[in-house]
Amino acid sequence: MDKAIVIENLSKKYKNNRGIQDINLEIDRGEIFGFLGPNGAGKTTTMKIMVGLMKADKGDVRINGYSISKDYEQAMKNVGCIIENVTPFPYLTAYENMKLWGRFYDDVDDTRIDKSLEITGIIKYKNEKIKNYSLGMKQRLGIAIAILSNPNVVILDEPFNGLDVEGMVKMRELIIRLSKQYKTTFFISSHLVHDIELTCDKVGILYHGKLLNIDSTQNILKNYSSLENYYLSEVDLNGDA
Amino acid sequence: MEMLKAVYTNEIFKISKKKKITVALIFSALSVIVLAIVVYSLNNFAGIRVTGSSEFSIMVLTILSYSIFPLFTTFICIDMFAGEFADHTIKFTLTGPASRIKVFLGKIFTVATFIIGNLVFVMVLSVVASLFINKNIPNLFKIIISYIMAFMPIFIFSLVVILISNITKGTTSAFMLSIFIFLTFNGLGFAFPQIKSFLFTSTFDWYRLILGNYINFSKIIRIFLILLGYGIMLIAAGYYLFEKKDI
Numbered sequence: 001m002d003k004a005i006v007i008e009n010l011s012k013k014y015k016n017n018r019g020i021q022d023i024n025l026e027i028d029r030g031e032i033f034g035f036l037g038p039n040g041a042g043k044t045t046t047m048k049i050m051v052g053l054m055k056a057d058k059g060d061v062r063i064n065g066y067s068i069s070k071d072y073e074q075a076m077k078n079v080g081c082i083i084e085n086v087t088p089f090p091y092l093t094a095y096e097n098m099k100l101w102g103r104f105y106d107d108v109d110d111t112r113i114d115k116s117l118e119i120t121g122i123i124k125y126k127n128e129k130i131k132n133y134s135l136g137m138k139q140r141l142g143i144a145i146a147i148l149s150n151p152n153v154v155i156l157d158e159p160f161n162g163l164d165v166e167g168m169v170k171m172r173e174l175i176i177r178l179s180k181q182y183k184t185t186f187f188i189s190s191h192l193v194h195d196i197e198l199t200c201d202k203v204g205i206l207y208h209g210k211l212l213n214i215d216s217t218q219n220i221l222k223n224y225s226s227l228e229n230y231y232l233s234e235v236d237l238n239g240d241a
Numbered sequence: 242m243e244m245l246k247a248v249y250t251n252e253i254f255k256i257s258k259k260k261k262i263t264v265a266l267i268f269s270a271l272s273v274i275v276l277a278i279v280v281y282s283l284n285n286f287a288g289i290r291v292t293g294s295s296e297f298s299i300m301v302l303t304i305l306s307y308s309i310f311p312l313f314t315t316f317i318c319i320d321m322f323a324g325e326f327a328d329h330t331i332k333f334t335l336t337g338p339a340s341r342i343k344v345f346l347g348k349i350f351t352v353a354t355f356i357i358g359n360l361v362f363v364m365v366l367s368v369v370a371s372l373f374i375n376k377n378i379p380n381l382f383k384i385i386i387s388y389i390m391a392f393m394p395i396f397i398f399s400l401v402v403i404l405i406s407n408i409t410k411g412t413t414s415a416f417m418l419s420i421f422i423f424l425t426f427n428g429l430g431f432a433f434p435q436i437k438s439f440l441f442t443s444t445f446d447w448y449r450l451i452l453g454n455y456i457n458f459s460k461i462i463r464i465f466l467i468l469l470g471y472g473i474m475l476i477a478a479g480y481y482l483f484e485k486k487d488i
Contacts, residue, residue: 048487048488051336052335052336052341053332053335053336053487053488054487054488055485055487072340072341073244073338073339073340076336076337076338077338079338081336083332083336084329084332085329087328087329087330087332087333088330088333089255089330089333090328090330091258091259092255092258096254096258097333099254100251100254100255100333101333101337103247103250103251104244104247104337104338104339105338
């Protein structure tokens with residue numbers, strides 16, 4: 001199977017001794033992987049290393065076969081992401097922010113920008129400055145930017161934060177549609193078990209910086225009544241190991 | 242190259258949308274106009290000949306090289322580095338497909354473009370103003386060479402600010418430290434003249450070396466090499482910190 005993301009022995013320790021330890025995982029192309037864990041488990045740290053915002057103490061990440069530490073440009077060429085929170089330039093409009101991102105790619109034109117804004121439901125606010133945007137609108141813009149270049153890997157850190165119910169449902173549908181239609185691989189982190197259960201087809205549980213287990217959502221729901229029960233049972237069994 | 246071009250275009254677009262650019266141009270224009278009025282008044286009404294037409298552009302350059310040019314260059318550098326680190330907008334650029342070296346160089350080229358733009362703007366304005374003061378055609382060649390030479394020390398100062406912006410955690414501390422270093426280096430130059438030639442701040446008026454009848458080329462080359470050394474070291478140190486920074 002073609003691997004879109006490979007993480008090998010990834011470790012990073014902060015001064016306060018928190019961080020991540022020896023994370024290993026492989027994600028197949030077209031898969032929607034859910035990274036589940038409580039606040040401070042190390043989800044954002046892992047994702048920051050995955051997109052080159054942080055350097056790992058040990059280990060490496062390969063995206064589409066390219067190492068993020070050795071071949072950054074090739075690795076990130078087909079990646080869209082939201083890390084931690086969406087941080088567009090507040091003094092620019094949504095369109096101008098999208099244009100900044102579009103300049104990195106040959107095939108992104110105004111039509112594609114409009115299409116991305118339309119998919120995420122903020123086309124009518126495209127000429128408004130970001131400083132006037134609500135949290136939910138910024139989140140939608142972040143997703144619009146992440147999918148702008150039609151990337152084959154999308155990394156989303158808490159993508160449902162700030163979205164209303166309608167927005168969450170639309171985002172879920174969008175993620176599932178892109179994965180089915182274009183084989184786009186998604187790596188999604190969340191502490192919201194319900195969203196992960198409804199969206200992802202593979203789940204990894206991160207707890208205190210350690211990856212406790214990885215399994216398919218289908219398998220999990222065969223053996224447990226809900227993803228929440230599985231999560232609690234895994235944390236109970238392996239959390240203090 | 243395409244990535245570097247994209248980063249540069251984005252950075253130019255971003256600074257063009259900031260009010261600081263308009264403010265910098267307004268202050269530069271006002272400074273030239275005020276100086277022109279003062280010089281014209283002294284020349285014509287007080288009977289004191291302050292400058293000729295060529296010297297007016299040089300006088301403007303000397304005054305602005307120690308005030309408005311470094312001040313607004315500091316603002317721009319801090320906005321582009323410490324400012325983006327502080328409000329996390331740097332993530333927008335750093336999660337793109339351009340490597341950090343290209344992002345760093347794109348930002349540096351943008352700062353250089355801003356300095357050149359500001360110098361050209363003031364030069365044109367001061368030449369026009371000098372025509373009204375003396376009604377003589379100024380020596381354009383000397384003026385152009387002086388403004389070209391003035392670019393280098395201001396650019397070196399911008400690299401110092403960029404280095405500081407990569408060390409400090411906020412925009413205020415970056416600004417205060419930059420001003421402190423600017424004043425300290427100038428102070429050291431006055432207090433210890435023997436080390437003056439090694440301080441980049443003492444080269445802010447090095448274009449004066451080409452203004453006299455005798456041009457000391459060996460001194461020009463020596464200062465140029467010192468500034469080049471500063472530039473290489475500051476770019477290397479700034480990039481090292483920028484590359485290592487965890488966001």
